[in-house]
Amino acid sequence: MLERIHLAIVQQVDKLGSLTAAAEALHLTQSALSHSVKKLEQQLGTDIWLREGRSLRLTQAGEYLLQVANRVLPQLELAETRIGQYAEGERGSLRIGMECHPCYQWLLKIVSPYLARWPDVDVDVKQKFQFGGIGALFGYEIDLLVTPDPLYKPGLRFTPVFDYEQVLVVSRGHVLANVAYVKPEQLTKEVLITYPVAIDRLDIYTQFLMPAGITPRRQKSIETTDIMLQMVASERGVAALPRWLAEEYAARMPVVPLRLGRTGIAKQIFLGCREADVDIDYLKAFVGIAREPVPARASRARRKEAAR
Template identity: 25%
Template sequence: MLFDLTDLRLFIYIAELKSLTRAAERMHLSLAAASNRVKEMESRFGVRLLYRENKGVQLSPAGETLLVHAQQFMQQVERMKSEMQQYNNGIKGHIRIFANTTAVTEFMPEVLGEFLARHPHVNVAMEERLNQDIVRAVQEGTADIGIVAGMNQVPGLEFLNFSTDHLVLVAAPDHPLAAAGSTSFASTLEYEHIGLHEGSTLQHFLTRIVAESGQQLKLRIQVRSFEAMCRMIAAKVGIGVLPQSVAARYAQSMGLVIVQLTEPWAARERSVVVQKLGTLPQYARELVDFICTRAGKAETEAQ
């Protein structure tokens, strides 16, 4: 074995404190024992990890590389300990979900509310990420379940389509495009837009579409939620592109107009992404089924 957890903790402390002596004290090791551990790691890796100087120690290039991996490894160990500790507190399962903006803010709260009520011993961690980051996380095992829109099949992953995400233009009633019924996205670019924050999947998608066309998006303001977007649109700050299911909910209460976009990309398939559905724990497979049935039904009703 190249190292153990004590070796990694010791090495991280050495890097932080720039002192072998102080790192040994923090680890409750003798200086000789700490020095021997470092020498053994250097011998096993076949490289020098530290430069010993009068003022302390400095990491070699190899030591810097080891430090990065040691920190990542220890973070994973702490995460494992945290998740395993939950079993002592009555938690029998843990599911990690990475999802796009619409999923996180619109339909997943209701889906998880019902699912968790039926599964009190399951814990869920959900994070909003961009589509490509979601797929990468599922590939690497960082996330158990991903929820994306407009993504093609990726080798080694299973995509389960559960609904179609239609993007539409939303405008105030007296806006020049409000009476159009339908319009191209390109025709909207001469007007000022309301956008979501930079980390949102939808904003990233629209920014890419505009960049590929060689045009510019006139972003008047960016906000954190679809509701805030609609409030800005109602206040005539600008127009915005939203999922139709979201737009339909706010259009009635805020007196907004929905205009269909004519581009083919306006219709995007929503999918649950997993490595292999059959290898997920039973409770995770049940959550996938919840997402596919509840979310798909909710969007159909909204439209």
Template identity: 30%
Template sequence: MEPLSPAFTIDLRRLTVLREVQRRGSLARAAEALHLTPSAVSQQLAALARELGVPLTERDGRGVRLTGQARVLLAHADVIAAQLERARADLTAYGEGGRGTVTVGCFSSGILGLLPTALRAVRDRLPQLRVDVVEAEPPDVFTALDAGQIDVAVAVDFAAAPPHTDRRYTREDLLTDVLDVALPPDHPLAGRAEVPLRELATDPWIVGNALSCCGAVTRSVCAAAGFTPEIRHAVNDWAALAGLVAAGQGVALVPRLVRSLYAHQALALRPAQGEPPSRNVFVAVRAGAERDPVLTAVREELRTAAAVVAAAGVR
């Protein structure tokens, strides 16, 4: 390729494609996340390589892998993206705040147990602001955040979520959401004050998809208790899960964020014995966007709502 020109420029949209390839590990998975064809992703990378005058991919069997130059570029890409977000935030702060639209991506139980209180407070504080909500979990919620399709991500820490050290995001922990054991009312352990998880090793389980946050957390909690659950029913909807437990079809772990769903269900909710299984809920924005006054207001109200939930114990 031609040597680097002192006047070279970077198409930021192509840089986003390169970041997604790094995150997903393949052209095909990046294409799926970006709603493009693998051919289009390959073309974007080729165009970016020509633009810069350095190779960005190399053959690796039937696929491709990123070159050393690509990884050097990606180290700068996070800084570039954060600086652009700071510029956007400064422009917003300069003008009149509290207008426009903010889109929040959130997991299902967070939408039920956390967002209503926060969104009511945002509406009272910024009545001219429109807030849209999209149900999404990692990694998709962060792909949408990177692409600017959402402005705020509310998520749970698990394998598909980015690490705390990821420089692309500014994040804050909101609360620790405890998981309780849901049992049919006639289950032998339903009368216990606390339930030893190991004693449920031979029960049928009702568990969400392995790629979902609660599905993944339930599997890891059972593994830590010393067994692999027999998953009889794969259910992601919390109301449906409660109905199956109440009907005696199995046991489950349910987050306290959705406890209000079970107020009239004939099932027993009991704490797990010992250290309670839990998941960490956090909010993230693109690095640099934390200075945006509107996003600051949304994040403040999320923190306040989370504090109310934590104080109540949702028990």
């Protein structure tokens, strides 16, 4: 009979590369692990690994078991965590994955009122899932995905929660600082500062530069928004950001947000979750708060504080 330990062995051997390392990770003796594998192969009537010198290579049956392990084990771990929380009187935890660098600042505005309204739910933000969140949702590693570019797949649901405009940010002394809107050809001599993301996921390329057949003089990647805007303010380049974020920085730094093209670039932030989870009350509540206008959230927070 296929058991959880068998899936864990297959997963750890694939991850660590040897039976010895897998046995250590699973707190088993190597003989016990080897016995479990041999017994499973006898029950299944097929090999799981083929030996190639000192290394192991999964057979077709082993590859299938690895896929099952990667899908099932995270679900079992999540179930155990949730049941443990219920046993301790906790409501649960909400794990949020980020697929959008500048969305982090937006998310902070949602988390604060959410925690005030749901004191028995913990929130964990996992930024390591940037630009790989669909797999994290299917793998039960996160419960919500924050993304401006939803990838609709069976079993997932995406809800638009926030509208924004993508703009170009330049220094106040830049030659373009006072134009009504920016044209693609005006960026041919510019250093474009972006997040470390593939070009096909950058709106300024896909919706503005590439349709016009234009490329900037040079592209420079920077991980953090603060450093990016410091570079822009120092006239080391220009950057594309959401208008709401650019205006927050413009209030304290010498930078200016400009419309990209005559009509601008309209975008939305989406929250994605698994279809099976859409009716979980504390998850549904987070989506609801995210869709509230900012003044409504602030008003609720002030009333909550006054009642204490």
